[in-house]
Amino acid sequence: MRMDEKRPVRQALPNRKEYYQPSTQANRPVQITHSTKFRVYLQHHFRSAKGSLRDLLNNFGVSSMVMLMIAIALSLPLAFASFWYNSAHMVQSWQESAQMTLFLQKNATAAETDAFLKHIKEDKRVQSFQFHTPEQALQQFQASTGMQDVLRGLPENPLPAVVTLYPALALSEADIKQLLDDLTAKPIVEMAQLDLSWIKRLGALLQVVERALLLVAVVLALGILFVMSNSIRLAVTQRKDEIEVIKLVGANDRYVRRPFLYLGMYYGLGGGLLACVGVSVGSWWLLPHINTLLATYDQQATGWFLPVPVMLCILGGSVMLGWISAWIAVRQQLKNSF
Amino acid sequence: MIHFDNVNKQYTQGQAALCDVTFTVDKGEMAFITGHSGAGKSTLLKLITAMERPSNGDIWVGGHQLSRLPAHRIPVVRRFMGIIFQEHRLLMDRSVFDNVALPLEMAGYSAYDIARRVRAALDKVGLLYKEKYHPMALSGGEQQRVGIARAVVNKPALLIADEPSGNLDADLSAEIMSLFNEFNRVGVTILIATHNIQLIQPYRHGVLTLRQGRLLPEAQGVYA
Numbered sequence: 366m367r368m369d370e371k372r373p374v375r376q377a378l379p380n381r382k383e384y385y386q387p388s389t390q391a392n393r394p395v396q397i398t399h400s401t402k403f404r405v406y407l408q409h410h411f412r413s414a415k416g417s418l419r420d421l422l423n424n425f426g427v428s429s430m431v432m433l434m435i436a437i438a439l440s441l442p443l444a445f446a447s448f449w450y451n452s453a454h455m456v457q458s459w460q461e462s463a464q465m466t467l468f469l470q471k472n473a474t475a476a477e478t479d480a481f482l483k484h485i486k487e488d489k490r491v492q493s494f495q496f497h498t499p500e501q502a503l504q505q506f507q508a509s510t511g512m513q514d515v516l517r518g519l520p521e522n523p524l525p526a527v528v529t530l531y532p533a534l535a536l537s538e539a540d541i542k543q544l545l546d547d548l549t550a551k552p553i554v555e556m557a558q559l560d561l562s563w564i565k566r567l568g569a570l571l572q573v574v575e576r577a578l579l580l581v582a583v584v585l586a587l588g589i590l591f592v593m594s595n596s597i598r599l600a601v602t603q604r605k606d607e608i609e610v611i612k613l614v615g616a617n618d619r620y621v622r623r624p625f626l627y628l629g630m631y632y633g634l635g636g637g638l639l640a641c642v643g644v645s646v647g648s649w650w651l652l653p654h655i656n657t658l659l660a661t662y663d664q665q666a667t668g669w670f671l672p673v674p675v676m677l678c679i680l681g682g683s684v685m686l687g688w689i690s691a692w693i694a695v696r697q698q699l700k701n702s703f
Numbered sequence: 704m705i706h707f708d709n710v711n712k713q714y715t716q717g718q719a720a721l722c723d724v725t726f727t728v729d730k731g732e733m734a735f736i737t738g739h740s741g742a743g744k745s746t747l748l749k750l751i752t753a754m755e756r757p758s759n760g761d762i763w764v765g766g767h768q769l770s771r772l773p774a775h776r777i778p779v780v781r782r783f784m785g786i787i788f789q790e791h792r793l794l795m796d797r798s799v800f801d802n803v804a805l806p807l808e809m810a811g812y813s814a815y816d817i818a819r820r821v822r823a824a825l826d827k828v829g830l831l832y833k834e835k836y837h838p839m840a841l842s843g844g845e846q847q848r849v850g851i852a853r854a855v856v857n858k859p860a861l862l863i864a865d866e867p868s869g870n871l872d873a874d875l876s877a878e879i880m881s882l883f884n885e886f887n888r889v890g891v892t893i894l895i896a897t898h899n900i901q902l903i904q905p906y907r908h909g910v911l912t913l914r915q916g917r918l919l920p921e922a923q924g925v926y927a
Binding site: 397401402404405406408409606607609610611612613614615616617618620 | 754792853
């Protein structure tokens with residue numbers, strides 16, 4: 366040992382290799398090959414996975430709360446997604462059945478009307494139609510408005526005969542327009558109306574909902590990130606001393622991080638599974654009531670459950686969220702310890 | 704092995720912990736750092752183990768320039784030194800064997816080599832028969848010896864000890880010192896920080912004396 370001695374450091378110190386020569390010769394030198402390194406690496410993965418699972422089960426009270434929190438945060442966008450998925454499907458089926466209303470000339474004879482109806486029946490572009498005589502139309506109008514007295518006071522029935530017509534499902538919008546023009550050109554047809562505007566409106570509304578849903582999902586994902594990284598930070602602080610010791614005997618950051626990453630992924634997986642189960646149970650409970658409602662629109666929700674790919678996406682997403690939040694939580698601690 | 708070149712360390716609060724420290728510990732040497740508490744012993748060890756970085760000056764440990772070492776290389780440096788703490792710092796939820804095996808696990812040894820090395824290290828400190836115990840069940844001296852086994856299991860070229868006999872009685876301290884001497888005899892460089900001058904006196908090793916963050920010239924050290 367020497368003190369207060371200036372010397373050119375680079376030349377004077379032996380090179381690195383010399384320092385790494387084994388200092389004792391008692392045992393045979395150990396060869397660390399890449400394959401043993403990889404095996405040990407896998408082993409640590411396995412050990413971290415197992416250890417984190419054990420930790421999770423040991424603190425089941427806390428971890429189940431965390432998972433429940435994640436599940437609640439996830440199930441809201443998931444329920445929306447399920448609603449959206451099904452309603453988008455339904456809107457499409459509605460769109461396909463655009464409705465056309467033809468008002469016939471008031472002075473058309475019965476023979477002319479029959480000929481026209483026959484003509485429509487033979488047209489391939491028409492899927493189905495309903496014919497309402499002026500009397501039926503009046504009855505319906507009376508029933509729906511409740512203005513019997515006023516209508517009874519009229520000298521004659523002011524309503525024309527009406528044909529409600531559904532174009533074939535395969536028709537495009539342009540084809541439907543073409544059909545409309547063709548029918549309007551018939552002398553017997555006084556006026557034709559194509560009711561597409563409300564469907565367009567519904568479609569626009571659904572797009573707004575879709576966007577809003579995405580926004581809500583992103584905000585909730587951020588919320589989940591904070592909740593999870595906070596609870597993982599708790600686990601990290603509990604093992605602060607251990608992390609310090611492990612780092613001082615030569616662990617790198619990845620080694621320290623690994624068990625916590627597994628913990629995060631378990632939280633994510635548990636939360637995602639709970640959310641999927643919750644939404645499925647909720648929709649199972651709602652399904653009969655929704656179908657009652659939909660029956661009034663001649664619709665039926667066959668499977669309200671989430672399709673498997675969507676579920677897998679949700680699970681994968683929540684596991685990834687867990688991983689990210691664990692990474693954030695450990696980063697903080699790694700920065701603060703040496 | 705260790706070279707300090709005009710090292711200063713100032714904590715953010717303002718007080719200077721180390722002031723213009725320059726010294727060299729050669730390979731295979733055994734040296735002591737003494738001084739009253741607050742003299743800067745712990746800071747010096749923290750700088751060597753890269754727990755802190757110097758405010759200015761150069762530190763070389765084992766051919767690595769610590770003052771310029773990127774953070775991700777720090778584990779590499781630590782793997783070639785063994786660190787013994789005053790309060791032993793064992794992991795209480797693992798067995799003695801697993802505690803000692805820790806540095807080998809990180810270095811990527813196979814299970815066979817780990818078992819062989821761990822048993823050899825435990826045998827050296829005389830605790831082979833307690834490998835399955837938990838550190839909780841051991842006495843203070845035994846815990847300290849497990850800490851030493853953990854530090855030497857990787858056959859480090861450099862051994863750093865912070866008050867290794869801090870809470871131990873004289874007999875146990877002497878026992879631990881003789882262990883260190885044994886390691887030194889097979890070529891390990893050892894640096895021990897202690898305020899216990901009685902511990903040093905039997906040995907004719909180099910002594911660095913710190914007073915208020917400065918190294919005293921050898922003539923004014925404990926032997927003066």
